[in-house]
Amino acid sequence: xxxxxxxxxxxxxxxxxxxxxxxxxxxxxxxxxSGVFATWRWALVWITQLVYYGLCWxxxxxxxxxxxxxxxxxxxxxGLVFWPQDVIFLAILLIxxxxxxxxFTAVGxxxxxxxxxxxxVYTEIFTWIEQKIEGERNARIKLDAAPMSARKLGLRxxxxxxxxxxxxxxGFTFVGxxxxxxxxxxxxxxxxxxxxxxxxxxxYGAFTYLFAGHMREQVCKHMCPYARFQGVMxxxxxxxxxYDNERGEPRGARKKGVDPQSISKGDCVDCGICVQVCPTxxxxxxxxxxxxxxxAACIDACDQVMEKMDYxxxxxxxxxxxAIESHWGWKEIIAHIVxxxxxxxxxxxxxxxxxxxxxxxxxATLRVDVIRDRAVLAREVEGGLVENLxxxxxxxxxxxxxxxxxxxxxxxxxxxxxxxxxxxxxxxxRSVTVQVRVPPGSGKRGANQIFFDVKSLSDxxxxxxxxxxxxxx
Amino acid sequence: xxxxxWVLWPSFLVAGxxxxxxxxxxxxxxxxxxxxxxxxSKIATYSIGFFGFWATCAASSLxxxxxxxxAAELNKGVGVTTPAGDGAPK
Numbered sequence: 001x002x003x004x005x006x007x008x009x010x011x012x013x014x015x016x017x018x019x020x021x022x023x024x025x026x027x028x029x030x031x032x033x034s035g036v037f038a039t040w041r042w043a044l045v046w047i048t049q050l051v052y053y054g055l056c057w058x059x060x061x062x063x064x065x066x067x068x069x070x071x072x073x074x075x076x077x078x079g080l081v082f083w084p085q086d087v088i089f090l091a092i093l094l095i096x097x098x099x100x101x102x103x104f105t106a107v108g109x110x111x112x113x114x115x116x117x118x119x120x121v122y123t124e125i126f127t128w129i130e131q132k133i134e135g136e137r138n139a140r141i142k143l144d145a146a147p148m149s150a151r152k153l154g155l156r157x158x159x160x161x162x163x164x165x166x167x168x169x170x171g172f173t174f175v176g177x178x179x180x181x182x183x184x185x186x187x188x189x190x191x192x193x194x195x196x197x198x199x200x201x202x203x204y205g206a207f208t209y210l211f212a213g214h215m216r217e218q219v220c221k222h223m224c225p226y227a228r229f230q231g232v233m234x235x236x237x238x239x240x241x242x243y244d245n246e247r248g249e250p251r252g253a254r255k256k257g258v259d260p261q262s263i264s265k266g267d268c269v270d271c272g273i274c275v276q277v278c279p280t281x282x283x284x285x286x287x288x289x290x291x292x293x294x295x296a297a298c299i300d301a302c303d304q305v306m307e308k309m310d311y312x313x314x315x316x317x318x319x320x321x322x323a324i325e326s327h328w329g330w331k332e333i334i335a336h337i338v339x340x341x342x343x344x345x346x347x348x349x350x351x352x353x354x355x356x357x358x359x360x361x362x363x364a365t366l367r368v369d370v371i372r373d374r375a376v377l378a379r380e381v382e383g384g385l386v387e388n389l390x391x392x393x394x395x396x397x398x399x400x401x402x403x404x405x406x407x408x409x410x411x412x413x414x415x416x417x418x419x420x421x422x423x424x425x426x427x428x429x430r431s432v433t434v435q436v437r438v439p440p441g442s443g444k445r446g447a448n449q450i451f452f453d454v455k456s457l458s459d460x461x462x463x464x465x466x467x468x469x470x471x472x473x
Numbered sequence: 474x475x476x477x478x479w480v481l482w483p484s485f486l487v488a489g490x491x492x493x494x495x496x497x498x499x500x501x502x503x504x505x506x507x508x509x510x511x512x513x514s515k516i517a518t519y520s521i522g523f524f525g526f527w528a529t530c531a532a533s534s535l536x537x538x539x540x541x542x543x544a545a546e547l548n549k550g551v552g553v554t555t556p557a558g559d560g561a562p563k
Binding site (some may be wrong): 090195196 | 517
């Protein structure tokens, strides 16, 4: 129960506090910020969202380039087709993601949270819309406090309307990764979209709207499991957003250009802008706290103030615990990146990545399952031959229709009746029944090992040698 | 509200993982419902499956929430005052 929010008694709650989904909290109105890190964050917003909204429209070999076809149970990623049997690749991919996260976190702190997490990215976009419609921080605080009026109603309608449109588009795109997006698009306009597609579109859209529009930092603070355990990957050499306490304190207001030493103060002018820009509403000057998502908005904001004051930048900066203690520069910080934790994470990551690439490169393009027909054990056919029935399940994992030759071996006088050449369409499977016959005396009584050879007619390297058992009565 | 979210949110996350693993291994068309093959569309089976997982996980979360209630909360309403610190909610 350590995470139980400390609720102040009813009478001591300040007036501006609103009852919210997770805790009694002050609504955070982040002030817009510009600077190096804000530019990085916006670059990531653009990259991730161009990929997300755009990739599903990209055609490839006459189909959607990236499609997780749940109905056919096939995942298409550009030239690759993944079947349920390839689940190992998904597992490896998840392990790679986890180790990348560990590595980035150990070196650079919450880089994922600050720049790339969808929660951050969508909050950034939704806040941008809010700011364009309702104005900057002070205007928004005023508007919140103002009684309902025609103007407020208009602004609110415009803001929520824009949010809903974007959220809906996000939900539509989401569904478009599981059902071909062009089909979803055309059935959307002819009102013939399936009930479940409609449901998931609205479900995903509604959550985008709720999380990015209304819950924002509360998702990071109370709902994200990663935010709670990321601390264990930190060590004293991990880069975090740090306020230089020694340089900043004692803080206090002063006129522009005043030398801090002459008034026996630190460099912090206590303008509070670092708090105003913070999307989670914390004061970084109190030290590193789990609510800090590492977005570096306070660095950009503080640097601007320092510039105006003619003080050196970097009162709040990316630094490490050791660097602050020992007054290190970037050279020492970089030298300390190489340490056992980082080496271990990198080694594991490199090995898994190599295994993944090797696995993809050598992924079989043909799979054959041989199933003996259990209903008919063995029977005698014309000419006294003994016959067993088999079902060959041939899976063509490649992107082109292929013809395969089928042959059988392993017993004297063994022969096959049925299709000797089978054609399987691109990324599809076919089952064929074959009869295998041997003379009565061939092999021992009981089970005999035989082999099926399935070979591509166009590429002899694509071949499968599969064993089966032949029952001799 | 907070309690509802404590139950629904973790179960949502776990249900998502369970859904992914289960339907990777099992083809919905291989499922039988009361002895009859399932003849819903695959998307419908996946969706209903997800809500099934969610409900199951939520039941577990609900049980956890219920069992970790302190003595004070359980005694509330029967006129017994539990001393602070003895299982009282923090």
